[in-house]
Amino acid sequence: MIKILYITRNMNKIREIEKILRKLFKEEIFSVEAPSSDIEIIEIQSDDLADIALYTLRKALEKINMEKWDIIMREDSGLFIEALNGFPGPYSSYVYKKIGLDGVLKLLERHENRRAFFKAVVAYKIKGIDDTFISSGEVYGVISREARGLEGFGFDPIFIPDGYDKTFAELGEDIKIMLSHRTKAILKAIDHYLKTVSNKLYHISVE
Numbered sequence: 363m364i365k366i367l368y369i370t371r372n373m374n375k376i377r378e379i380e381k382i383l384r385k386l387f388k389e390e391i392f393s394v395e396a397p398s399s400d401i402e403i404i405e406i407q408s409d410d411l412a413d414i415a416l417y418t419l420r421k422a423l424e425k426i427n428m429e430k431w432d433i434i435m436r437e438d439s440g441l442f443i444e445a446l447n448g449f450p451g452p453y454s455s456y457v458y459k460k461i462g463l464d465g466v467l468k469l470l471e472r473h474e475n476r477r478a479f480f481k482a483v484v485a486y487k488i489k490g491i492d493d494t495f496i497s498s499g500e501v502y503g504v505i506s507r508e509a510r511g512l513e514g515f516g517f518d519p520i521f522i523p524d525g526y527d528k529t530f531a532e533l534g535e536d537i538k539i540m541l542s543h544r545t546k547a548i549l550k551a552i553d554h555y556l557k558t559v560s561n562k563l564y565h566i567s568v569e
């Protein structure tokens with residue numbers, strides 16, 4: 363079992379990742395866990411999701427026993443709206459809490475351009491390697507005229523991915539995870555991990 367520690371308090375993220383890894387790798391070769399509540403998740407404000415994710419990861423690594431985990435990941439995501447010059451972007455969490463979906467829809471009331479994208483940046487550490495790494499993923503679409511659908515979380519009820527006419531919250535998790543920014547970012551990190559491990563195995567086998 364490849365053990366992933368995913369540094370988040372948002373259990374929706376954990377559920378999505380478990381689901382996509384089970385779907386793509388068929389057997390359960392990955393386990394995904396959130397840190398215990400005594401591990402503080404320290405966040406900074408910045409214009410750059412990568413800076414934010416790396417800072418939190420490095421702070422958490424000071425407190426975590428790396429021996430227990432194969433990969434430790436911290437992800438920061440944001441919704442970038444074209445007509446608002448990329449706002450809320452790295453400030454998405456704050457905006458979501460302060461003005462919610464209705465507030466975002468109001469900001470866009472007079473805008474014809476509804477283009478937007480979600481971006482996820484994953485900062486991660488692989489057991490046995492000193493460096494920390496970054497991977498990212500995006501999904502493009504438009505902001506709906508009203509909130510629709512019951513599944514998902516956060517901005518899912520107002521985001522319609524390209525190629526569909528329903529929001530993520532209407533499409534449901536099984537479709538969302540096949541398209542999402544989070545899935546793309548995580549699969550790049552997993553791919554890197556698997557290559558690292560297989561390189562190590564290769565070195566062992568030729569020695």
Ligand code: ITT
Pocket residue numbers: 369370371372375437438439440441454455456458459480514515516517518542544
């Ligand atoms: P953690 O910091 O504990 O991981 P969070 O929900 O605050 O949880 P982010 O900072 O990555 O995570 O997310 C910023 C905001 O964007 C937050 O309000 C989320 O609800 C929203 N968000 C992130 N990913 C999303 C997704 O896949 N679908 C809809 N909204 C999302």
